[in-house]
Every structure is written in C-alpha cells, then in structure tokens.
Amino acid sequence: MRAPPRARAHTTLSFLDAFRIFVMCLIVTDNIADLLYSRGAFRYSDVVESATTELVSTVQQLQSHIQPDDGCNLQFTSGTTGQPKATLLNHHNIVNNMLTFGKRAELFQKVHRICLQVPFFHCFGNVVGIVAALLYGTTIVLPGASFKAEESIQAIQQERCTVVYGTPTMFVDLLSSAKKTNNLNTDTLEMGVGAGALFSKELIQELLKTFKLKRFCVAYGMTETSPLSFMSKPHDSPERQASTVGCVVDHVEAKVVDATGKMVPFGTPGELLIRGYLNMLGYWGEDDKTKEIIGPDRWVKTGDQFVLYEDGYGQVVGRIKDMIIRGGENIFPKEIEQVLEQHSEILEAQVIGVPDTRLGEEVCACIRLVDGSRLTVDQVKQYCKGKIAHFKIPRHILFMADFPKTVSGKIQKFRLRKMVLEDGSIGTG
Structure with missing residues (x-):
C-alpha cells in the first residue's frame, strides 16, 4: 500500500x-x-x-x-528505492536542460499540444512538462487529476494532441485502453516521449505501430541532474530509439567506471557518472547523502549499470541495486523482463531477487497478464528456454493484478520484493 x-x-x-x-x-x-x-x-x-x-x-x-545559480526548485526524488530525497535545483540547471530537451524533441517546429499525463510534483511533469512548455510556447492538455489511461485516450482524441508523455507503465496501460476503445482516432499524435524507467524494444515498437507515431523519444536522467542527461536525436532510426536511451545531451560529460572508480573502455558495462551544468546543488539538509552521490570532482553517481558507446549513445543495463547474484552469477533483471514482455500474453513483467539457502538469491518473475489470458507457470518457463541462459530462467513466477508504484508511475521494486517475501508463497531453499 x-x-x-x-x-x-x-x-x-x-x-x-x-x-x-x-x-x-x-x-x-x-x-x-x-x-x-x-x-x-x-x-x-x-x-x-x-x-x-x-x-x-x-x-x-x-x-x-536573483542569480542563475540560486536554488529555485526543491524537487523530491520519486522514491523508487526508499524514502524520497529533497533535491535542490537552480535556474541555470532547469532552463538550460529544457532548452536542450526542446531542441532534441523539436518543439520549435510547431505549436504542439502535449498530453501531460505525468504528475507535476516530479521532474518529468514539472520540468520536462511545464518549464519546456513555457520556453517553447506549447499547449499542455491535462487529462485528469491523476493518471487514468482511458482519460488520456479521450483527451488525446478530443484535444487533438500531437505529443504524449509517459512512463513505461503508463504507456502499457495506454495501449491496453486503446485496444478497448471503439473508433479510436489518434491520428494527430506525432510523437511520444518516454522517461522514468527502462523501455523495452517491444513496447516502443508497439507504440509506434498502434498510434502511428513519427518518432518516439527516449529520455534518460534523474532528479539530481535536472533531470535529462541522455536523449534521442531527431533523426534517430526506430531501431536506435528502441535500443538506446539516446545520446548524451549538449554541454554534459559522461563516463562509465568499474567498482574501483576506474574508467572502462567504450562498450563495457559499468556505473554511469554525469557531470555538468545540470548537477543539483545538493540534497536539502542532508550533506552526508549529497557527498555519497557527488564526489569532490563533481561527478554525479547515477547508480545505473550502463554501456557507453564512442558515438555518445548509451544503453542502460539495469539498476546496480537491482542486480541479482545467483550462485556467483550476476543477473540483471532487465534482460529477463525484455524476454518475458515479448510474449503476446504478458502485459508487463518485473524481475526481482529473492533469498535462497543454497544459491544466495534466486530469480523471481512477477507478471501482469493481458485480460483473458490463461498462461501458466510451466508455459512461461518453457517459453524462456533457449531465449536466455538456463540459470536466468525464473525459478519463481507469480501472476499479479498490479505492481506497487510511486505516485509518478514508477515501479517500486523494493516494495514488490517485500510484498513477495511477506506473502510466503515462495520458499528460500
């Protein structure tokens, strides 16, 4: 709850x-x-x-x-890993970050009408939504007081929206609602902008197909970086949009390091660090936590396992904290989730690690099925064979109606794991 x-x-x-x-x-x-x-x-x-x-x-x-470097926005993090933190951002952070966003999204090309279904009390709605709209003169359409997919579909049709923002879960629900809508007409939609969590290739491809979008922009970042550090470019191919989080944004440095802090070669996984004008001033009243994430050299630790390529594009492997260590093997949930979500009867999948007496941790898949599906545990395991290594096939599979989320629509895996363990339906050996 x-x-x-x-x-x-x-x-x-x-x-x-x-x-x-x-x-x-x-x-x-x-x-x-x-x-x-x-x-x-x-x-x-x-x-x-x-x-x-x-x-x-x-x-x-x-x-x-008032100076550009003065704090102007005390923005709370989403709380996907625990208690939200109060992040202090300044004018220079926000305005320049959104000028870059608008250029990448080409908001200057016309007077867009944006279906803003993400909440205003997080960076996606407050900064990417409101501030970008003020800078580029776009129209904001609010579907309702809180996110409901059917209200968003109605708003897009009635207000002839050209752009829609959302998290992966919101877009999954949007697709589900669209399929139930009679005489669906979203022909005015040109672009989707996705952020807040990782998007699978299959989800992006389904969005492009269902809503006949010209492009889908993936934006990556965190509250602590105002928020965007990577984003798709205007002429990226659908394949590139679906396989990366875009290219590092202008005037920003990015590097990937190993566990010792040493930079790794291009194409090698490690933790992503960001530095530039977009750095937060710090966590309000929590200097110790600020020092944990920002070193004396001003590099911000993202906590994401990441692959950076020579051309500046990047790919998220997963959250370092979410990594499952099964019998000494490192397993990132994203790889398994992407395979599961390719199944036509699986609406959404979240993979977590659960305690195991012999192996330390085992893989547990929590799955939302499409309406009317009768998919079984054995069928899911059989489906995974040959698509992922045998030790990555989930030992535990649970079917759920919904996942615990933040009010901004992000999945809270720490709460999901707690729910699974408290339920008692899986053992530890």
Whole structure:
C-alpha cells in the first residue's frame, strides 16, 4: 500500500521549514489543507488577490537580485528505492536542460499540444512538462487529476494532441485502453516521449505501430541532474530509439567506471557518472547523502549499470541495486523482463531477487497478464528456454493484478520484493 496522503505531506513538510509554501491547486484529502496552512502555506489565489502596487514593486526589486545559480526548485526524488530525497535545483540547471530537451524533441517546429499525463510534483511533469512548455510556447492538455489511461485516450482524441508523455507503465496501460476503445482516432499524435524507467524494444515498437507515431523519444536522467542527461536525436532510426536511451545531451560529460572508480573502455558495462551544468546543488539538509552521490570532482553517481558507446549513445543495463547474484552469477533483471514482455500474453513483467539457502538469491518473475489470458507457470518457463541462459530462467513466477508504484508511475521494486517475501508463497531453499 502507498503511504496515506497525510503521511506523505508530513514527510514533505519536514524538509520545508525554511520555505514559504504556495498552494496553487489542492484536492482536499485527510485535512491536508489544514495541515499545510498551519505550517505557513499560502493559497496562490490569495497572494494574487492581495497584491498591491507597493508589493508588486517590492517583488520587481527582488527579482534583480536573483542569480542563475540560486536554488529555485526543491524537487523530491520519486522514491523508487526508499524514502524520497529533497533535491535542490537552480535556474541555470532547469532552463538550460529544457532548452536542450526542446531542441532534441523539436518543439520549435510547431505549436504542439502535449498530453501531460505525468504528475507535476516530479521532474518529468514539472520540468520536462511545464518549464519546456513555457520556453517553447506549447499547449499542455491535462487529462485528469491523476493518471487514468482511458482519460488520456479521450483527451488525446478530443484535444487533438500531437505529443504524449509517459512512463513505461503508463504507456502499457495506454495501449491496453486503446485496444478497448471503439473508433479510436489518434491520428494527430506525432510523437511520444518516454522517461522514468527502462523501455523495452517491444513496447516502443508497439507504440509506434498502434498510434502511428513519427518518432518516439527516449529520455534518460534523474532528479539530481535536472533531470535529462541522455536523449534521442531527431533523426534517430526506430531501431536506435528502441535500443538506446539516446545520446548524451549538449554541454554534459559522461563516463562509465568499474567498482574501483576506474574508467572502462567504450562498450563495457559499468556505473554511469554525469557531470555538468545540470548537477543539483545538493540534497536539502542532508550533506552526508549529497557527498555519497557527488564526489569532490563533481561527478554525479547515477547508480545505473550502463554501456557507453564512442558515438555518445548509451544503453542502460539495469539498476546496480537491482542486480541479482545467483550462485556467483550476476543477473540483471532487465534482460529477463525484455524476454518475458515479448510474449503476446504478458502485459508487463518485473524481475526481482529473492533469498535462497543454497544459491544466495534466486530469480523471481512477477507478471501482469493481458485480460483473458490463461498462461501458466510451466508455459512461461518453457517459453524462456533457449531465449536466455538456463540459470536466468525464473525459478519463481507469480501472476499479479498490479505492481506497487510511486505516485509518478514508477515501479517500486523494493516494495514488490517485500510484498513477495511477506506473502510466503515462495520458499528460500
């Protein structure tokens, strides 16, 4: 279960004693409004209505003192690996990162209409969505208060959207909803922009086919890098779009290192490090955690196992923390997930490591099936034979209706693993 809204509000407010909070739009749940206002929050509408000539003049004078390197956005990480962290970004980070995004996405070519189905309280919605739209004059279409695939399909059709943003899970649900929609007409859609987690080749190919997209842009990054560090280029082939996370963005350095911190040759897996104007200022009030991720040389550790090629394009192998060590063999879940998701009856797959007395860890696949599927455990294992090494074939297979997610739509594998272990349906030997 996701933490209740009031608990999440308490977590957020614990970081914000030094800030004034402006509430622009609030759906009142569990008396969150009272909690916010008791901590000094202001309604944006109240501030606008109370403005006087003198106050406006004061604000204008203050603006002249604002510098590009001043912190302007306390952006919380998504919490896919645990407790969200408050990341402080500055004007220079965000504006330049989104100028680059707009060039790669070619937002300057026309007045686009973007179906923005990702939430505003994460970088994807707040920065890639709102800031990029302000810079390039695009129209934002909001399908609803929170993501519902059927509402997004309706918005795309009614508002004649040309672009749609989403995480892999959102796009999986979008495809499922599209197949159930009578007289589907999304002919105005030209481009999809995907970020937030890894996309399989099969998912991108299905999106290009179903929605007749001209291109699908894969964007890679993290909150700590404002957020984008890699992205597809305008004329990348569909094959390249589906096999990489794009090319490192302009004015940014990237390198891949081994466990000792030594750079590895091009084409060799290792941890990706990023450096440039896009670096966060730090985690608010957590200097120790900041030093864990940013060294004295200002390289930011991404925590991703990555392959960097000579032409600047890159490929994510998987999260280092998600790696499964089975009897001394390193297994990255992404490889198994991609094979499973090629099956016509598997909607989505998440692979985790679970304790095993003899091998240390075993492979467990959690699977969402398409509606009406009667796929069995034995059939899944048989399907995997010959497609992946025998020791990577999941020993445990669980069919699930849904996966635990952050409110931004990212899968929380640490919670999924906890759910599986607490369920007790798998052994440890």
